Amino acid sequence: MLRVENLVKSFDGERRRRRAAATGATDRVFAVNDVSFTVHEGDMFTLLGPSGCGKTTTLRSIAGLERPDSGIIEVGGQALFRSLEGQRVLSVSANERGLGMVFQSYAIWPHMSVFDNVAFPLQVRKRGQRPGKREIAERVGRVLATMELDALAGRQATKLSGGQQQRLALARALVIEPPLLLLDEPLSNLDAKLRESLRYELKRLQRELGITSVYVTHDQTEALVLSSSVAVMRDGNIIQLGKPREIYQKPNSRFVAEFIGTSNFIPAKVEARDGERYSVATADGSLALNSTADLAVGTDVIVSIRPEAVDVSAVSRTGEIPNEWKGTVVTRAFLGEAVDHVVRVGEFEIRARGNPSVSIRPGTDVFVQLDPDKLSLVPVD
């Protein structure tokens, strides 16, 4: 449904803007630096990354609000933008792209009613493409019902709650039945509770309507909950692309492991390898794990493991499972739905998160068990 290939977009940097005339120096900021990805029909694809990594610029380029330096953008097989060396640039205007957009500041039209806000994008269509009055009323009614706003159709838009206003912004984007919906941090202006409930609502809607969407966020939980695929961006590049579970359980770099959730990092060296089965040496003994990374024996690596993939037990399971270390609990923290134990193993400490019914007093000797499928190898930065 969406193909983005080798997208590049740069801006004049600060220095250039301040001293442009004086030096003429080129100081370009590459907001998007050779980004490629494909979004399949019905998918919710998320661009996730810290502030300034190029998410919004990528989305705005797809929307036609930013003119890329080069690359290809296609929706449903139709080129919306194409700029390749030696070829004439093709760029369809934002209006003609006909994509649905919802941004952080939801910019509803305050002087209009809920109904009129949603009807407006249809009413301003060119003659010939504009539906009749009755069809507009039908389509608006349908979208308002989906968004559970039908009872509020006559109300002035400003007299809605924050969550209702955001649903209205979505309704307005959906009424044009866009082939692609672009969402830029649409929940970030809402309080935490509302954000969480709308997150699930958005997921349900996206599933029910099967609408292909590109979602921009710096909120990892939002990305994990909502997406069918996640692209983690850093400095204008996609550094990992995969299903939420893959990204979470098998981060390909320390950056991804740190940006998404918390991780334990254990320095190690590859000591043996058979295909995807690795044995790595750490200061406290060997670990067995599975990894698709292609690393030679002798390479220095970091083993990353999520706290919830570490088991702490009073009972040894040596012989049953491959990775078990002896340690001593140094701290324990009750988190409500879970309990964290920090266990000292030799020269490092490892964090484990588990069921709150298992709470072990600091000072207790325990066994730490690490699931080989949940250990991932990341390069040493």
Ligand code: ATP
């Ligand atoms: P955020 O989460 O803060 O919105 P982002 O990941 O969406 O960040 P972008 O807004 O795409 O990041 O910005 C990427 C880089 O491009 C940043 O360094 C930003 O300062 C720069 N940039 C974006 N728009 C412009 C512009 N119009 N002029 C100059 N630089 C820009």
